[in-house]
Amino acid sequence: MMKTIVVISRNIVTINIAERVLSPFYKTVVFRNAASALDYIYDSLPHLIIIDLAAGDKVSITVLKNNLKGDPMFQQLPVLAILDRKAGIPDWEDMFVEDFIWQHDIEDELLVRANLSLLRSERIVEINPLTRLPGNISISRQIEERLAQGEIFAFAYADLDNFKPFNDKYGFSRGDEVINATGRIIMNVVKSKQPQNSFIGHIGGDDFVYITDPSVVEETSAEIITAFDDFIPTLYEPEDRKAGCILSVDRQGNDRTFPILSISIGITDNAAKRVSHYGQVVEAASHMKVFAKQKEGSVYCMDRRQGADLQSPED
DSSP: OOOEEEEEOSOHHHHHHHHHHHTTTSEEEEESSHHHHHHHHHHHOOSEEEEEOTTOOHHHHHHIIIIITTSTTTTTSOEEEEEOGGGOOOOGGGTOOSEEEEGGGHHHHHHHHHHHHHHHHHHHOOBOTTTOOBOHHHHHHHHHHHHHTTOOOEEEEEEEETHHHHHHHHOHHHHHHHHHHHHHHHHHHHHHHOOSSOEEEEEETTEEEEEEOHHHHHHHHHHHHHHHHHHGGGGSOHHHHHHTEEEEEOTTSOEEEEESOEEEEEEEESSSSOOOSHHHHHHHHHHHHHHHHTSSSSEEEEOOOOSSSOOOOOO
8 A cells, every 4th residue: 555645835836846756656645735634634644744834834834733743643743844945944843843855955855855754754653554543652651641741531442343253254454444444433533523632542453542531532432333333334245234244253163143343442531530550541441341342232331430449330
Protein backbone atom coordinates (compact mmCIF):
# COMPACT_ATOMS: atom_id res chain seq x y z
CA MET A 1 0.00 0.00 0.00
CA MET A 2 1.35 3.43 -0.96
CA LYS A 3 2.07 5.81 1.88
CA THR A 4 0.02 9.00 1.92
CA ILE A 5 1.41 12.53 1.89
CA VAL A 6 -0.85 15.54 2.37
CA VAL A 7 0.39 18.67 0.62
CA ILE A 8 -1.03 22.01 1.80
CA SER A 9 -0.29 24.99 -0.43
CA ARG A 10 -1.97 27.95 -2.13
CA ASN A 11 0.85 28.22 -4.68
CA ILE A 12 -0.09 26.51 -7.96
CA VAL A 13 3.58 26.14 -8.94
CA THR A 14 4.37 24.42 -5.65
CA ILE A 15 1.35 22.16 -6.05
CA ASN A 16 2.34 21.15 -9.58
CA ILE A 17 5.91 20.38 -8.55
CA ALA A 18 4.81 18.41 -5.49
CA GLU A 19 2.33 16.30 -7.47
CA ARG A 20 4.84 15.62 -10.26
CA VAL A 21 7.70 14.73 -7.91
CA LEU A 22 5.79 12.78 -5.24
CA SER A 23 2.90 11.06 -7.05
CA PRO A 24 4.99 8.27 -8.66
CA PHE A 25 5.98 7.09 -5.18
CA TYR A 26 3.28 8.25 -2.78
CA LYS A 27 -0.45 8.84 -2.68
CA THR A 28 -0.39 12.64 -2.83
CA VAL A 29 -3.46 14.58 -1.65
CA VAL A 30 -3.49 18.36 -2.09
CA PHE A 31 -5.38 21.00 -0.10
CA ARG A 32 -5.35 24.77 -0.45
CA ASN A 33 -5.18 25.44 3.29
CA ALA A 34 -4.69 23.57 6.56
CA ALA A 35 -8.26 24.06 7.78
CA SER A 36 -9.72 22.31 4.73
CA ALA A 37 -7.30 19.40 5.19
CA LEU A 38 -8.29 18.61 8.79
CA ASP A 39 -11.19 16.26 8.06
CA TYR A 40 -9.06 14.22 5.67
CA ILE A 41 -6.16 14.10 8.14
CA TYR A 42 -8.46 13.02 10.98
CA ASP A 43 -10.05 10.32 8.84
CA SER A 44 -7.02 8.98 6.98
CA LEU A 45 -4.01 9.55 9.28
CA PRO A 46 -1.49 10.28 6.52
CA HIS A 47 2.17 9.41 6.87
CA LEU A 48 3.49 12.95 6.27
CA ILE A 49 2.23 16.52 5.92
CA ILE A 50 4.04 18.98 3.67
CA ILE A 51 2.84 22.50 4.38
CA ASP A 52 3.77 25.59 2.37
CA LEU A 53 4.48 28.40 4.83
CA ALA A 54 6.50 30.46 2.37
CA ALA A 55 3.65 32.91 1.93
CA GLY A 56 3.43 33.56 5.67
CA ASP A 57 0.14 31.70 6.12
CA LYS A 58 -0.56 32.45 9.79
CA VAL A 59 -3.89 30.59 9.71
CA SER A 60 -2.18 27.36 8.70
CA ILE A 61 0.40 27.83 11.45
CA THR A 62 -2.41 28.22 13.99
CA VAL A 63 -4.23 25.13 12.71
CA LEU A 64 -0.97 23.18 12.76
CA LYS A 65 -0.24 24.24 16.33
CA ASN A 66 -3.71 23.96 17.88
CA ASN A 67 -5.52 21.27 15.87
CA LEU A 68 -2.68 18.90 15.03
CA LYS A 69 0.42 19.23 17.18
CA GLY A 70 -1.71 20.31 20.11
CA ASP A 71 -3.70 17.08 19.85
CA PRO A 72 -2.07 13.98 21.42
CA MET A 73 -3.34 11.90 18.50
CA PHE A 74 -1.26 13.85 15.98
CA GLN A 75 1.83 14.90 17.91
CA GLN A 76 3.78 12.13 16.22
CA LEU A 77 2.64 12.99 12.68
CA PRO A 78 5.72 14.41 10.88
CA VAL A 79 5.42 17.81 9.22
CA LEU A 80 7.78 19.16 6.53
CA ALA A 81 7.50 22.93 6.01
CA ILE A 82 8.25 24.84 2.81
CA LEU A 83 9.81 28.21 3.71
CA ASP A 84 10.88 31.35 1.91
CA ARG A 85 14.61 32.06 2.32
CA LYS A 86 13.95 35.80 2.05
CA ALA A 87 11.88 35.66 5.24
CA GLY A 88 14.79 34.14 7.14
CA ILE A 89 14.75 31.39 9.76
CA PRO A 90 11.50 31.49 11.78
CA ASP A 91 11.03 30.96 15.48
CA TRP A 92 11.01 27.17 15.64
CA GLU A 93 9.10 27.09 18.93
CA ASP A 94 6.09 28.47 17.10
CA MET A 95 6.45 26.32 13.97
CA PHE A 96 5.71 22.79 15.24
CA VAL A 97 7.46 21.15 12.29
CA GLU A 98 10.15 18.45 12.18
CA ASP A 99 12.00 19.65 9.09
CA PHE A 100 11.92 22.33 6.38
CA ILE A 101 12.91 22.94 2.78
CA TRP A 102 13.51 26.26 1.01
CA GLN A 103 10.95 27.21 -1.61
CA HIS A 104 13.51 27.50 -4.41
CA ASP A 105 14.90 23.99 -3.66
CA ILE A 106 11.67 21.98 -3.89
CA GLU A 107 12.19 20.91 -7.51
CA ASP A 108 15.47 19.18 -6.64
CA GLU A 109 15.07 18.25 -2.97
CA LEU A 110 11.40 17.71 -2.13
CA LEU A 111 11.38 13.96 -2.77
CA VAL A 112 14.62 13.45 -0.83
CA ARG A 113 13.37 15.47 2.14
CA ALA A 114 10.03 13.66 2.11
CA ASN A 115 11.81 10.28 2.07
CA LEU A 116 14.06 11.31 4.95
CA SER A 117 11.12 12.65 6.99
CA LEU A 118 9.26 9.37 6.58
CA LEU A 119 12.30 7.24 7.42
CA ARG A 120 13.03 9.34 10.49
CA SER A 121 9.45 9.09 11.72
CA GLU A 122 9.42 5.32 11.29
CA ARG A 123 12.54 4.99 13.41
CA ILE A 124 11.39 7.11 16.34
CA VAL A 125 7.59 6.93 16.30
CA GLU A 126 5.71 4.06 17.88
CA ILE A 127 2.56 3.41 15.86
CA ASN A 128 0.68 0.36 14.63
CA PRO A 129 1.68 -0.22 10.98
CA LEU A 130 -1.81 -1.38 9.96
CA THR A 131 -4.08 1.24 11.52
CA ARG A 132 -1.51 4.07 11.94
CA LEU A 133 -2.77 4.51 15.50
CA PRO A 134 -0.46 5.02 18.51
CA GLY A 135 0.66 1.83 20.26
CA ASN A 136 1.37 0.68 23.80
CA ILE A 137 4.11 3.15 24.72
CA SER A 138 1.97 6.10 23.65
CA ILE A 139 -1.07 4.68 25.44
CA SER A 140 0.75 4.29 28.74
CA ARG A 141 2.30 7.75 28.37
CA GLN A 142 -1.13 9.30 27.75
CA ILE A 143 -2.59 7.76 30.89
CA GLU A 144 0.41 8.56 33.11
CA GLU A 145 0.56 12.18 31.93
CA ARG A 146 -3.16 12.73 32.54
CA LEU A 147 -2.92 11.19 36.01
CA ALA A 148 0.15 13.31 36.83
CA GLN A 149 -1.71 16.46 35.78
CA GLY A 150 -4.74 15.54 37.89
CA GLU A 151 -6.95 15.31 34.82
CA ILE A 152 -10.36 13.60 35.06
CA PHE A 153 -10.87 11.28 32.10
CA ALA A 154 -12.62 8.13 30.93
CA PHE A 155 -10.69 5.18 29.51
CA ALA A 156 -12.34 2.57 27.28
CA TYR A 157 -10.91 -0.80 26.26
CA ALA A 158 -12.49 -2.47 23.22
CA ASP A 159 -11.94 -5.76 21.47
CA LEU A 160 -13.78 -7.94 18.99
CA ASP A 161 -15.78 -11.06 19.75
CA ASN A 162 -15.16 -14.16 17.59
CA PHE A 163 -12.43 -12.51 15.54
CA LYS A 164 -10.23 -15.64 15.33
CA PRO A 165 -12.91 -17.80 13.68
CA PHE A 166 -13.56 -15.00 11.19
CA ASN A 167 -9.84 -14.75 10.46
CA ASP A 168 -9.55 -18.53 10.08
CA LYS A 169 -12.39 -18.70 7.58
CA TYR A 170 -11.81 -15.57 5.49
CA GLY A 171 -8.03 -15.23 5.82
CA PHE A 172 -5.63 -12.62 7.12
CA SER A 173 -6.35 -10.08 4.39
CA ARG A 174 -10.06 -9.91 5.28
CA GLY A 175 -9.10 -9.93 8.95
CA ASP A 176 -6.89 -6.90 8.38
CA GLU A 177 -9.87 -5.17 6.75
CA VAL A 178 -11.85 -5.72 9.94
CA ILE A 179 -9.05 -4.38 12.14
CA ASN A 180 -8.51 -1.35 9.93
CA ALA A 181 -12.24 -0.62 9.71
CA THR A 182 -12.59 -0.90 13.49
CA GLY A 183 -9.77 1.57 14.01
CA ARG A 184 -11.34 4.02 11.54
CA ILE A 185 -14.77 3.70 13.17
CA ILE A 186 -13.40 4.35 16.65
CA MET A 187 -11.26 7.22 15.39
CA ASN A 188 -14.09 8.90 13.52
CA VAL A 189 -16.66 8.60 16.30
CA VAL A 190 -14.31 9.69 19.10
CA LYS A 191 -13.05 12.70 17.15
CA SER A 192 -16.58 13.71 16.15
CA LYS A 193 -17.71 13.59 19.77
CA GLN A 194 -14.61 15.21 21.26
CA PRO A 195 -12.31 16.84 18.69
CA GLN A 196 -9.87 18.14 21.30
CA ASN A 197 -7.94 16.24 24.00
CA SER A 198 -9.31 12.81 23.08
CA PHE A 199 -7.03 9.88 22.26
CA ILE A 200 -7.28 6.60 20.36
CA GLY A 201 -4.72 3.81 20.58
CA HIS A 202 -4.21 0.35 19.09
CA ILE A 203 -2.77 -2.13 21.58
CA GLY A 204 -2.43 -4.75 18.85
CA GLY A 205 -4.53 -7.39 17.12
CA ASP A 206 -8.19 -6.59 17.70
CA ASP A 207 -7.62 -4.60 20.92
CA PHE A 208 -8.19 -0.83 20.91
CA VAL A 209 -8.45 1.87 23.57
CA TYR A 210 -9.75 5.42 23.62
CA ILE A 211 -9.77 8.29 26.10
CA THR A 212 -12.46 10.96 26.34
CA ASP A 213 -14.08 13.16 28.93
CA PRO A 214 -16.37 11.11 31.22
CA SER A 215 -19.36 13.18 30.08
CA VAL A 216 -19.20 11.85 26.50
CA VAL A 217 -17.75 8.35 26.85
CA GLU A 218 -21.04 6.43 26.99
CA GLU A 219 -22.60 8.25 24.06
CA THR A 220 -19.35 7.76 22.14
CA SER A 221 -19.28 4.05 22.92
CA ALA A 222 -22.91 3.60 21.89
CA GLU A 223 -22.22 5.29 18.55
CA ILE A 224 -19.12 3.14 17.99
CA ILE A 225 -21.26 0.04 18.54
CA THR A 226 -23.93 1.25 16.12
CA ALA A 227 -21.39 2.13 13.41
CA PHE A 228 -19.54 -1.16 13.91
CA ASP A 229 -22.70 -3.29 13.74
CA ASP A 230 -23.86 -1.45 10.62
CA PHE A 231 -20.59 -1.84 8.73
CA ILE A 232 -19.05 -5.17 9.73
CA PRO A 233 -21.68 -7.43 8.08
CA THR A 234 -20.66 -5.96 4.70
CA LEU A 235 -17.32 -7.78 5.06
CA TYR A 236 -19.08 -11.18 5.09
CA GLU A 237 -20.00 -13.22 2.04
CA PRO A 238 -23.71 -12.83 1.17
CA GLU A 239 -24.69 -16.33 2.27
CA ASP A 240 -22.98 -15.92 5.67
CA ARG A 241 -24.44 -12.45 6.12
CA LYS A 242 -27.92 -13.81 5.40
CA ALA A 243 -27.44 -16.71 7.81
CA GLY A 244 -26.07 -14.40 10.50
CA CYS A 245 -23.22 -16.78 11.27
CA ILE A 246 -20.24 -18.64 9.81
CA LEU A 247 -18.93 -22.17 10.07
CA SER A 248 -15.37 -22.16 11.37
CA VAL A 249 -13.06 -23.89 13.85
CA ASP A 250 -12.87 -23.17 17.58
CA ARG A 251 -9.67 -23.10 19.65
CA GLN A 252 -9.96 -26.83 20.29
CA GLY A 253 -10.06 -27.57 16.55
CA ASN A 254 -13.77 -28.41 16.47
CA ASP A 255 -16.14 -27.24 13.73
CA ARG A 256 -18.90 -24.96 15.00
CA THR A 257 -20.92 -21.93 14.04
CA PHE A 258 -20.02 -18.42 15.15
CA PRO A 259 -22.21 -15.30 15.06
CA ILE A 260 -21.37 -12.11 13.15
CA LEU A 261 -18.48 -10.22 14.72
CA SER A 262 -19.39 -7.94 17.62
CA ILE A 263 -17.44 -5.47 19.73
CA SER A 264 -17.17 -5.47 23.54
CA ILE A 265 -16.12 -2.31 25.37
CA GLY A 266 -15.14 -1.91 29.00
CA ILE A 267 -15.08 1.62 30.43
CA THR A 268 -13.72 3.15 33.60
CA ASP A 269 -12.88 6.68 34.78
CA ASN A 270 -11.09 8.37 37.65
CA ALA A 271 -13.85 10.80 38.57
CA ALA A 272 -14.71 9.07 41.86
CA LYS A 273 -12.03 6.40 42.18
CA ARG A 274 -8.59 6.29 43.74
CA VAL A 275 -6.31 5.85 40.75
CA SER A 276 -2.58 6.44 40.96
CA HIS A 277 -1.00 4.65 38.01
CA TYR A 278 -1.50 3.32 34.50
CA GLY A 279 -1.99 -0.33 35.53
CA GLN A 280 -5.03 0.41 37.68
CA VAL A 281 -6.79 2.17 34.82
CA VAL A 282 -6.16 -0.61 32.31
CA GLU A 283 -7.04 -3.36 34.79
CA ALA A 284 -10.37 -1.74 35.70
CA ALA A 285 -11.34 -1.26 32.04
CA SER A 286 -10.24 -4.84 31.26
CA HIS A 287 -12.52 -6.18 33.98
CA MET A 288 -15.42 -4.21 32.56
CA LYS A 289 -14.62 -5.62 29.12
CA VAL A 290 -14.82 -9.15 30.54
CA PHE A 291 -18.31 -8.40 31.85
CA ALA A 292 -19.28 -6.95 28.47
CA LYS A 293 -18.06 -10.06 26.64
CA GLN A 294 -20.35 -12.22 28.74
CA LYS A 295 -23.32 -10.58 27.04
CA GLU A 296 -24.55 -11.36 23.55
CA GLY A 297 -23.74 -8.99 20.70
CA SER A 298 -21.98 -5.64 20.83
CA VAL A 299 -22.05 -4.18 24.34
CA TYR A 300 -20.29 -1.59 26.48
CA CYS A 301 -20.04 -1.99 30.23
CA MET A 302 -19.47 1.12 32.37
CA ASP A 303 -17.69 1.00 35.71
CA ARG A 304 -19.88 3.13 37.97
CA ARG A 305 -18.34 2.11 41.29
CA GLN A 306 -16.57 4.40 43.70
CA GLY A 307 -13.36 3.51 45.45
CA ALA A 308 -10.68 1.17 44.20
CA ASP A 309 -12.18 -2.31 44.67
CA LEU A 310 -13.94 -4.01 41.80
CA GLN A 311 -17.57 -4.92 42.53
CA SER A 312 -20.42 -6.03 40.31
CA PRO A 313 -20.71 -3.59 37.39
CA GLU A 314 -23.65 -1.58 36.17
CA ASP A 315 -24.06 -1.38 32.40
